[in-house]
Amino acid sequence: MADESETNRVRERAGTEARLITALGEIIAKKGFGAVGVNAVARQAGTDKVMIYRYFGGLPELVRAYSETADFWWRPEDLLADPLPDTPEELPDAIALIFERHAAFLRAHPVTLEVLAWEMSERNALTECLEELRERRSAELLAAVAGRFGLPQDNARERLGPAFALLGGSVNYLTTRARLTPIYDGMDLTSDAAWAVLSETVARMAKALVEH
Amino acid sequence: MADESETNRVRERAGTEARLITALGEIIAKKGFGAVGVNAVARQAGTDKVMIYRYFGGLPELVRAYSETADFWWRPEDLLADPLPDTPEELPDAIALIFERHAAFLRAHPVTLEVLAWEMSERNALTECLEELRERRSAELLAAVAGRFGLPQDNARERLGPAFALLGGSVNYLTTRARLTPIYDGMDLTSDAAWAVLSETVARMAKALVEH
DNA sequence: CATACATGTCACCGACTGGTGACATGCATA
DNA sequence: TATGCATGTCACCAGTCGGTGACATGTATG
Numbered sequence: 074m075a076d077e078s079e080t081n082r083v084r085e086r087a088g089t090e091a092r093l094i095t096a097l098g099e100i101i102a103k104k105g106f107g108a109v110g111v112n113a114v115a116r117q118a119g120t121d122k123v124m125i126y127r128y129f130g131g132l133p134e135l136v137r138a139y140s141e142t143a144d145f146w147w148r149p150e151d152l153l154a155d156p157l158p159d160t161p162e163e164l165p166d167a168i169a170l171i172f173e174r175h176a177a178f179l180r181a182h183p184v185t186l187e188v189l190a191w192e193m194s195e196r197n198a199l200t201e202c203l204e205e206l207r208e209r210r211s212a213e214l215l216a217a218v219a220g221r222f223g224l225p226q227d228n229a230r231e232r233l234g235p236a237f238a239l240l241g242g243s244v245n246y247l248t249t250r251a252r253l254t255p256i257y258d259g260m261d262l263t264s265d266a267a268w269a270v271l272s273e274t275v276a277r278m279a280k281a282l283v284e285h
Numbered sequence: 286m287a288d289e290s291e292t293n294r295v296r297e298r299a300g301t302e303a304r305l306i307t308a309l310g311e312i313i314a315k316k317g318f319g320a321v322g323v324n325a326v327a328r329q330a331g332t333d334k335v336m337i338y339r340y341f342g343g344l345p346e347l348v349r350a351y352s353e354t355a356d357f358w359w360r361p362e363d364l365l366a367d368p369l370p371d372t373p374e375e376l377p378d379a380i381a382l383i384f385e386r387h388a389a390f391l392r393a394h395p396v397t398l399e400v401l402a403w404e405m406s407e408r409n410a411l412t413e414c415l416e417e418l419r420e421r422r423s424a425e426l427l428a429a430v431a432g433r434f435g436l437p438q439d440n441a442r443e444r445l446g447p448a449f450a451l452l453g454g455s456v457n458y459l460t461t462r463a464r465l466t467p468i469y470d471g472m473d474l475t476s477d478a479a480w481a482v483l484s485e486t487v488a489r490m491a492k493a494l495v496e497h
Numbered sequence: 498c499a500t501a502c503a504t505g506t507c508a509c510c511g512a513c514t515g516g517t518g519a520c521a522t523g524c525a526t527a
Numbered sequence: 528t529a530t531g532c533a534t535g536t537c538a539c540c541a542g543t544c545g546g547t548g549a550c551a552t553g554t555a556t557g
Contacts, residue, residue: 084523084534107406111515121536126516190405194319196465204466211470235486238459238470243451246458253408254416258423258450274447281493296504296553323545333506338546 090128090138092118097139102184106191109136133198140202145185147178149214153221164222164283169276171218172240176268179248189249211237236282240275247271302340302350304330309351314396318403321348345410352414357397359390361426365433376434376495381488383430384452388480391460401461423449448494452487459483 096118100109111132115122129135152174158167179186185203192200215237219229251262260267308330312321323344327334341347364386370379391398397415404412427449431441463474472479 086534089534105406110513112513122515123517123537124535127534132515192466193402193405193461194317194465200466204468208468208470232486232489234470235472235482236490238472239452239455239483239486239490242458242462242469243455246454247450249405250454253406254404254412256416256420257454258420258446260447260450270447271451274444274451277444278448278451278490278493281490298504301504322543324543334545335507335547336505339504344545 086128089118089120089124092120093125093128093135094139094142097135098143098184101187106187106195137198137202140199143184144206145182145188145203146206146210147175148210149217151178152214153217159221161222161224161283165276165279167218167222168236168240168279168282169272171214172244172275173268173272175241176244176248176271179244183252186249186252189245190252211241232282236279298340301330301332301336304332305337305340305347306351306354309347310355310396313399318399318407349410349414352411355396356418357394357400357415358418358422359387360422361429363390364426365429371433373434373436373495377488377491379430379434380448380452380491380494381484383426384456384487385480385484387453388456388460388483391456395464398461398464401457402464423453444494448491 093114096114097109100113100117104113109132111122111125114132114135115125118124125132125135129138152171154174157170158164179189188199188203191197192204215229215234216226218224218233219226224233247257247262250257255261255263260270262268305326308326309321312325312329316325321344323334323337326344326347327337330336337344337347341350364383366386369382370376391401400411400415403409404416427441427446428438430436430445431438436445459469459474462469467473467475472482474480
């Protein structure tokens with residue numbers, strides 16, 4: 074009968090759940106967090122919004138499910154990959170490289186940028202997941218850097234910690250902002266040249282963190 | 286008659302326009318940019334949304350009118366007010382003080398913080414006004430600092446410019462973010478203590494900007 | 498006084514939102 | 528084979544949104 078071709082709607086809960094979760098990610102990546110809603114996600118998944126309520130309980134729970142499948146943030150290894158200077162006197166260059174890689178990571182991960190933007194206007198399962206992940210990975214990174222360059226942990230936490238917060242915050246801001254407003258202080262933040270200049274500046278400033 | 290007490294609705298275009306403009310500012314300050322809409326603004330102004338269309342043409346034009354009445358950003362004088370170090374060797378401390386005052390300004394101007402947050406998800410008359418204002422004032426600040434500390438303008442633009450962009454971006458990010466998510470890298474950004482630590486870090490890093 | 502206009506008020510429209518009940522259909526089990 | 532349940536589909540609800548037309552009323556002008 075014609076049934077076979079028509080009624081081919083998968084009829085499998087796991088598949089529908091998976092399609093809903095990936096659809097959410099696609100919406101975020103393509104349209105931004107402003108476009109997220111039960112209707113849009115269900116349409117993108119090719120199913121009905123009723124499934125969101127039946128299988129997840131609601132949009133917040135679907136968002137939570139999505140947050141558990143994804144990995145939004147870098148791992149310390151990503152930023153400390155070779156080639157990276159080792160000796161203590163090269164620490165400023167290493168910091169600049171970490172800065173560069175942090176920026177490159179974000180510029181290559183649009184969903185993370187959207188969630189970072191979301192954090193500015195709303196708290197939800199996704200932003201809380203990213204927040205928790207970033208806090209943990211930042212601490213790990215700091216410890217890893219201290220270990221690699223032979224700094225005492227408490228000293229690193231006192232001196233390097235706030236500096237990493239400052240520089241990291243700057244990267245988060247400038248990359249997130251650049252999606253819609255590329256110009257900042259006369260620089261085009263979508264260009265590699267601007268980021269090279271910024272990285273150079275970081276290298277120079279980082280020198281003062283190690284000296285005396 | 287009872288007319289006088291009942292029909293006291295001002296019946297004056299200028300007054301209604303002014304109430305609409307101030308109502309927009311109140312909505313932004315109290316509820317954030319997500320709550321801005323013709324219905325909400327008209328209700329806050331105690332009038333009818335028809336007036337927004339009749340007198341301004343629509344919400345975007347009302348927003349534009351509001352943007353022309355307000356002054357969202359610091360002036361260079363605000364950040365360079367006395368007491369501020371003068372001598373070239375004190376430049377790092379001056380930079381740290383500018384950083385502190387930038388942060389203090391934003392923490393005291395919730396509407397500006399909301400517009401900064403808005404920039405992350407949307408472009409409109411308000412965000413463009415703030416963008417233009419900030420770009421201009423930043424350039425003025427840089428020139429003023431160069432003048433005050435006897436730096437050649439092109440040198441200042443090359444070395445101090447990117448550093449100001451980095452530090453300023455960090456302040457924008459951390460203050461805007463702290464409205465909803467105060468914790469960042471283990472610091473409570475609503476506390477003065479955290480900002481004191483950050484300022485100290487800036488002072489240390491700025492030393493490397495002047496040396497050699 | 499009578500006319501014309503500006504101001505303010507109200508009701509309504511279509512579109513979209515989140516959310517729910519009712520129903521058809523297929524599969525697994527008794 | 529027949530019953531029960533899970534899956535999927537559709538229609539509908541109430542609420543809000545931006546936007547507009549129609550009307551009442553006050554004021555200034557002829």
